[in-house]
Amino acid sequence: xxxxxxxxxxxxxxxxxxxxxxxxxxxxxxxxxxxxxxxxxxxxxxxxxxxxxxxxxxxxxxxxxxxxxxxxxxxxxxxxxxxxxxxxxxxxxxxxxxxxxxxxxxxxxxxxxxxxxxxxxxxxxxxxxxxxxxxxxxxxxxxxxxxxxxxxxxxxxxxxxxxxxxxxxxxxxxxxxxxxxxxxxxxxxxxxxxxxxxxxxxxxxxxxxxx
Amino acid sequence: xxxxxxxxxxxxxxxxxxxxxxxxxxxxxxxxxxxxxxxxxxxxxxxxxxxxxxxxxxxxxxxxxxxxxxxxxxxxxxxxxxxxxxxxxxxxxxxxxxxxxxxxxxxxxxxxxxxxxxxxxxxxxxxxxxxxxxxxxxxxxxxxxxxxxxxxxxxxxxxxxxxxxxxxxxxxxxxxxxxxxxxxxxxxxxxxxxxxxxxxxxxxxxxxxxxxxxxxxxxxxxxxxxxxxxxxxxxxxxxxxxxxxxxxxxxxxxxxxxxxxxxxxxxxxxxxxxxxxxxx
Numbered sequence: 482x483x484x485x486x487x488x489x490x491x492x493x494x495x496x497x498x499x500x501x502x503x504x505x506x507x508x509x510x511x512x513x514x515x516x517x518x519x520x521x522x523x524x525x526x527x528x529x530x531x532x533x534x535x536x537x538x539x540x541x542x543x544x545x546x547x548x549x550x551x552x553x554x555x556x557x558x559x560x561x562x563x564x565x566x567x568x569x570x571x572x573x574x575x576x577x578x579x580x581x582x583x584x585x586x587x588x589x590x591x592x593x594x595x596x597x598x599x600x601x602x603x604x605x606x607x608x609x610x611x612x613x614x615x616x617x618x619x620x621x622x623x624x625x626x627x628x629x630x631x632x633x634x635x636x637x638x639x640x641x642x643x644x645x646x647x648x649x650x651x652x653x654x655x656x657x658x659x660x661x662x663x664x665x666x667x668x669x670x671x672x673x674x675x676x677x678x679x680x681x682x683x684x685x686x687x688x689x690x691x692x
Numbered sequence: 693x694x695x696x697x698x699x700x701x702x703x704x705x706x707x708x709x710x711x712x713x714x715x716x717x718x719x720x721x722x723x724x725x726x727x728x729x730x731x732x733x734x735x736x737x738x739x740x741x742x743x744x745x746x747x748x749x750x751x752x753x754x755x756x757x758x759x760x761x762x763x764x765x766x767x768x769x770x771x772x773x774x775x776x777x778x779x780x781x782x783x784x785x786x787x788x789x790x791x792x793x794x795x796x797x798x799x800x801x802x803x804x805x806x807x808x809x810x811x812x813x814x815x816x817x818x819x820x821x822x823x824x825x826x827x828x829x830x831x832x833x834x835x836x837x838x839x840x841x842x843x844x845x846x847x848x849x850x851x852x853x854x855x856x857x858x859x860x861x862x863x864x865x866x867x868x869x870x871x872x873x874x875x876x877x878x879x880x881x882x883x884x885x886x887x888x889x890x891x892x893x894x895x896x897x898x899x900x901x902x903x904x905x906x907x908x909x910x911x912x913x914x915x916x917x918x919x920x921x922x923x924x925x926x927x928x929x930x931x932x933x934x935x936x937x938x939x940x941x942x943x944x945x946x947x948x949x950x951x952x953x954x955x956x957x958x959x960x961x962x963x964x965x966x967x968x969x970x971x972x
Contacts, residue, residue: 517849518744519936523841525751542752542841542852547745616747641747670747 486601488565488581494604496558498632504530504685505633508678509537513544515670516643520544527676532558534690546639546672547616553609556592557583563595573598573607574624591615605632617642628679639672694805694812701813705779711817714775718825721771722764726836729760733837740845756840757833758858762934764829769869769930773876773901776821780814781880781894784965785887797970807885807965811958814877822870830862844934851936861938865930868943871950872927876901878957879923885964920945923953 486494506529512522525539535551537543556562568580578598585592591613598608605625612618619641626635705711729736733755741750784807787793796806842853853861876897883893904924907915919925929946932939 515748518852519850520852521854523752523854537751539752540840541854542750542754542843544852545749545751547747547749619747643744643747 488567489560491567491579491581491599491601491604492557492565492583492597493560495599495606495632496554498604499554500531500558502529502531502631502633503682504528505631505679505681506683506685507633507676507680509543510675510677511543511545512673512675513670515544515641515672516668518544518670528685528689530685530687530690534687536690538689544672545674546619546641548611548613548619552592553595553606553611556585556590556595557597562587562590568596571598574622576600576607578607603629605629605634628676628681631679631681633676633679633681635676637674637676639674641670641672643668643670693801694809697801697805697809698812698816701783701809702816705783705813705817708779708782710782711779714772714778714821715824717775718768718772718821719828721768722825722828722832725764725767726760726832729755729763730836733760737843740843741850744850750843753838753840754843755837756842756855757830757835757837758840758842758853758855758862760833760837761829761862762842762844764833765825765865765869766931768825769928772821772825772873773927774898776818776873776877777880777894777897779817780877781884781897782890783810783814783881784884784961785893786884786890788888789890794970803966803968804962807881807958807961810881811878811961814881815874818873818877819870822866822873826862826866826869842934846931846935848935851934853934853936861933865933868933868947869930871947871954872923872930875923875927875950875953875957878954878961882957882961882964885961885968921949923950926950 507527509525509527510522511525513520520542523539523541523543525537525543528534528536528538529551533551533555537545563583563585566582566584568582570577570579572578578600581597581599583595583597585594592611593614594612596610597606599605600607603625606623608620608622610618610620619639621640622638623634624636624638625633628635737755737759738745741754744750784793787796797803799806801809839855841855842858844851844853879900880893880897883896884890887893901924904922908919908922908925926946926949929943932943932946
């Protein structure tokens, strides 16, 4: 029963599901829509290995959120480092979820607050809102498909609070610039990552992460 | 006749040691910049991306041959007009100073053809300098750093161009850069027709570029009407090829302005040299 689970139990189920993945690699198609940055969609290969080895390999330049996918997983993997409080249910992508508010207990954590909308049936995170000291607030939405049993999403959408980027003055003084510099309205940017070709628990050499 | 004379003028340019100053200086500068970027390129690039790196991470080969080539061109293209003026400013006044202009004027070629051949030779030297800068920068950088996507920081923000979409932009940019440098060459040759020594036209050319650049940079309303007509305002238009989308209309306007300046300088040179009193 959904209501019988406490917040720590729910998070433990999520963590246990994620821990079934010892390593994975996948193709990521990244589309970034961020104020003051123009970049065409690009492709990268993502490698992950327990506990926290993460690597992005691409021919071209790929922009990702500063906080990578595994930071949150590592954070909730240590139940002694936080207090979890159950909140209201909400619909996320037509899925009934339960809000779990996670407050770190330590003073040195970079994450100061995490809100997780968890699907209690599948034990996966459908949406998260992480506030950290260094990266501000990042809201992420997850869509699952072929790898639901491992808790690995097919699509991730990160909404980042970018505020107003300030350009170095030496570059901003463009004598050939006739137009006033215009920032896109709003201070939010989104990065959409579509994952495919997952290879899970096939074994990845540690050398991949040190290159 | 004019082509034979242009060939002779080119030989005269190649015979002067100062012609190799520019080439040598450019080569050494490119080598120094490549060495510096190889040693500490990432921290230099971080200066550009640091404001974005509070929230974002840039993955992939950021410090690559395309980026270093762009940085080199941006740094040096400001200084290349001096190296061009050093040679082209001497084309007419240098002959006057050496006393060979009388002998030149006695040859069976009109004064207009003499000036035209000096412009052709000056243009050829300018083209060589432009190609040398572009090819050496791009070629060596590709060898040392490899290829990759190009990050360009404009006043609007960051533009990241795919590696396969960059070469044509460099080629087109260098064409417009050549036009800018030929405008400078034309100005220096034009001033050279009025002078009897080389230093005057060279210094006058650089002073003109400096003055027009400062006027173009000052954010003062009274200068806004004349800024679009100054050739220095359009000298950096090669950079426009690295915007997305490319502002072709602005680039066309820049090309027209530069061409008009070239035509004016050539016309003034023709009139001046034809009326010049060559008796000593």
